[in-house]
Every structure is written in structure tokens, then in C-alpha cells.
Amino acid sequence: MPPATSQRPPHRSPLPQPLPQPTPHQPHQPHQPHQPTLHDWVGDTERFHATHWRRRPGVFRPEQPIAPNLTLEQIDTAFAGGLLHQPYVEIAHADDPVAPETYSTSRNVLGTANGGYVDSVRIRELLDGGATLLLRNVDHWHPPTAELTARLTEELGRRVEAFFFITPPGSQGLPLHRDDADVLILQVNGSKRWHVHEGPEDEDWRPGRVTGECPAVLETTLRTGEVLYIPRGFAHRATGDSGLSAHLSLTVREPGSQQLFGALQRLLMAGLKLPPRPVDDAALLETAGTMLGHLAERLASLTAADVLEAARAAQRAGLPDHAAPGLAALARELADRPRPAPVA
Incomplete structure (x- = not known):
């Protein structure tokens, strides 16, 4: 299969000129083992590690479309099930923080009120008002996404987690910030305008909001099916473009x-x-x-x-164990056993 490439069609924003070579503290990348899942996202993994990993952001257009592990229809079903709970659901707005109490409710179980359950009606109202819906650690509660992150964790040798963002047109969910992780982003629906800025000047940096001047190194509109890579610590912000923007973010963690x-x-x-x-x-x-x-x-x-x-x-x-209790197998096993003698 021909490799994916970071070259964009003429009508889209081109990638910037290559950034300066890595500073001495960045080690030489050794030969990479076969990484089929990463290949599906970025194409030639050898070239990706040599030219982008920890060096520069890039946009990739996989030759074979990536089927999203989580769709908007599946998210609707998860909300309708009524079990989505804090802190897996968050509402964000770059300039106006949203308190969890405004979009959560309580459920009465055995006469006891239990808070933190998500109110789907309020979620929709806040989205209509320009807020962003953030689903945290999707790999904890969505088995297909857990399988994806497990494969990448094995291939990269680093912990991989998954987050899902849904943003209306013209809205910005998070301010300019740095993540303590490398990020691979798959645009699942609509499009989103991204601004990626320079990485930290040295090792003494903190993740979170960035203030002051920070030159941009990549400005691009990510469209459905495209992949964006942001190196660890590179500041970034994004704004919903056309349609309802939905993207899956895979964060590749490193120890400090x-x-x-x-x-x-x-x-x-x-x-x-x-x-x-x-x-x-x-x-x-x-x-x-x-x-x-x-x-x-x-x-x-x-x-x-x-x-x-x-x-x-x-x-x-520290990744969660997704093993099922095996109830179906237990039912089959018990069905094949002789009926026990009645107790006298």
C-alpha cells in the first residue's frame, strides 16, 4: 500500500518548512519494529519517526480510510443508556469554564441519591450555545477504542489513552495549551481549524494553558478522515470549522x-x-x-x-483491565453439567 503523506492538496494549507534539527538531548531514533496500527494512521512509520516524532507536527491522509472506532451514533447510544458519569464527560469553553453541576444530575438508587450522572438535555443545550463536549478516557468504557489503544501501547511501548472532542462551528473548546503527551488526532466528522505552535524552549516546562507570544509552526484545516500529529509539549488550539466537528485524540504518555x-x-x-x-x-x-x-x-x-x-x-x-466476567461461558458450562441432586 502506498504510504500516507503529509503533502496536502493545493487548496489546503501546506505544511511549514522543516523545523530546526532536534536539540542534542533528543536521542537518535533507532530502527522501528513493525507498527501496523501506527502505519494505518501515518503511513511509512520509519519516515514518521525520522521526520516528525518529537520534531515537528504533520498532517497525514491515509490511503485506506480509517474506520472510526467510536461514532456519533454510538455516543448517542451511550448517553441514552444513562450510565455516562463524571469525570468521563466534560463540557469545555475556552473563555468561559463550565461547572460540572450545570450538566449533571443525580439518580435515585435504593432510596439514595447518587450524583454525577450526565444530563443529555443540558449537554445538547450547551453544545447549541457553542460549548465543546469532551469525553475523557474513552478507552476505559468503549471496548473497540480500548482495543485500539492497547495495540498502539504495544507497538509504541508507551501508555496510550483516548479522548473524544465534539465542537460546533466557530467554537473553541480549549485555550492555547500544551499537553504532556504526543497526540495523534483523527477527524471523525466535519472539519476543524488547528493552530500548532512551537514546543518548549527547554525541559523546565509545564502542561496546561500558554500565555504570551508563541510563534505558530502549522496552521491547517483538518477534514474528515485526516490525521494530525502534534509532538509532546507543542502548544496548540483548535476551532470548529464546518459541520459538527468530532475528533478522536490518542495521547501517547511519557514518564517525567x-x-x-x-x-x-x-x-x-x-x-x-x-x-x-x-x-x-x-x-x-x-x-x-x-x-x-x-x-x-x-x-x-x-x-x-x-x-x-x-x-x-x-x-x-496502570491501564484498566477490560476482562469480562465470562457470564455467557459460565452459562454454557453450567448447561452441560448434570443437574445436581436435590438437597434433602
Whole structure:
């Protein structure tokens, strides 16, 4: 299959000129393993890693259309089911924050009021008024999206999460901000105007709202079926263009210094067995010596890559378990068993 390309048709906004080469702290990208899911989104994965990953934003037009894992009809069904709950649903407006109480309600179960359930009528009213509907961590509650993020997590070796945005024409859901993740965006319906700005100047940056001057490096209108990649930390904002804009955002997480330190601690302490309460000075000194010897031996055997992979593995381990209880299989199993003898 011919690779997807970031070249746009003449009537669309072209990509900017290549950005400066990565700074020294960005490692050389090694040969990438086969990544079929990523290939479906960006085409040639080798070229993607070499020219875009952590370097520059890009727009891709897959040769084979990507069937959306979550559609607007499925979202309607999820709302109609009545179980969507905070914090999986949020209403956003760039200049006017919307309190959850304005679009949630309570349900009475066994005589007890339980709050946080989404009021579908209020959601529609707020959308009609220009607000954006944000569905958080879709991979937690929508099995096909969970399967997609699981495949990408395995291919990239990093935790992948999914979010879904629905924005009316002319509206902006979030202000200019930075995400602590690389983002792959699939436009599912309508179109959306994107402004992607420069990344952080150094490692001392925070995710969230960006104020002040921040030069744009890409301005483009993303149309149904197209994919936008935004590198980690690159500031961005988006406005609904034509139709009801709906897009799926896949966020690729990375550990920070705190997570790296935690991983190092776990690696250093692995296999160390110490008495819980040494009773005298001699025992305390012996325990401290055992600890130092173990840590020195472990530290000498570890590499920076070991620490990074341990931190990434800890993030991946935090993904929810989507295993079903197996009720249908249990029903079949019990149907084949002989009827138990009645209790006397």
C-alpha cells in the first residue's frame, strides 16, 4: 500500500518548512519494529519517526480510510443508556469554564441519591450555545477504542489513552495549551481549524494553558478522515470549522523525572531482603551494610535504558483491565453439567 503523506492538496494549507534539527538531548531514533496500527494512521512509520516524532507536527491522509472506532451514533447510544458519569464527560469553553453541576444530575438508587450522572438535555443545550463536549478516557468504557489503544501501547511501548472532542462551528473548546503527551488526532466528522505552535524552549516546562507570544509552526484545516500529529509539549488550539466537528485524540504518555526516580528506586530495591526491626547497633550496622552492598551491585548493573523502560512499564501497568466476567461461558458450562441432586 502506498504510504500516507503529509503533502496536502493545493487548496489546503501546506505544511511549514522543516523545523530546526532536534536539540542534542533528543536521542537518535533507532530502527522501528513493525507498527501496523501506527502505519494505518501515518503511513511509512520509519519516515514518521525520522521526520516528525518529537520534531515537528504533520498532517497525514491515509490511503485506506480509517474506520472510526467510536461514532456519533454510538455516543448517542451511550448517553441514552444513562450510565455516562463524571469525570468521563466534560463540557469545555475556552473563555468561559463550565461547572460540572450545570450538566449533571443525580439518580435515585435504593432510596439514595447518587450524583454525577450526565444530563443529555443540558449537554445538547450547551453544545447549541457553542460549548465543546469532551469525553475523557474513552478507552476505559468503549471496548473497540480500548482495543485500539492497547495495540498502539504495544507497538509504541508507551501508555496510550483516548479522548473524544465534539465542537460546533466557530467554537473553541480549549485555550492555547500544551499537553504532556504526543497526540495523534483523527477527524471523525466535519472539519476543524488547528493552530500548532512551537514546543518548549527547554525541559523546565509545564502542561496546561500558554500565555504570551508563541510563534505558530502549522496552521491547517483538518477534514474528515485526516490525521494530525502534534509532538509532546507543542502548544496548540483548535476551532470548529464546518459541520459538527468530532475528533478522536490518542495521547501517547511519557514518564517525567519523578516517575524515572520511582522506577530507579524499584529497580535498586528489587531482590533486597532486610529484617524489619534490627534489635541492636550491631544488627543495624549489618543491615545498613547489606543495603549498601546490594544497592552498589544493582546500580553497577543498571543502564539509563533500564530505568526508562521500567518507568514506561509502570505506566502501561496502570491501564484498566477490560476482562469480562465470562457470564455467557459460565452459562454454557453450567448447561452441560448434570443437574445436581436435590438437597434433602
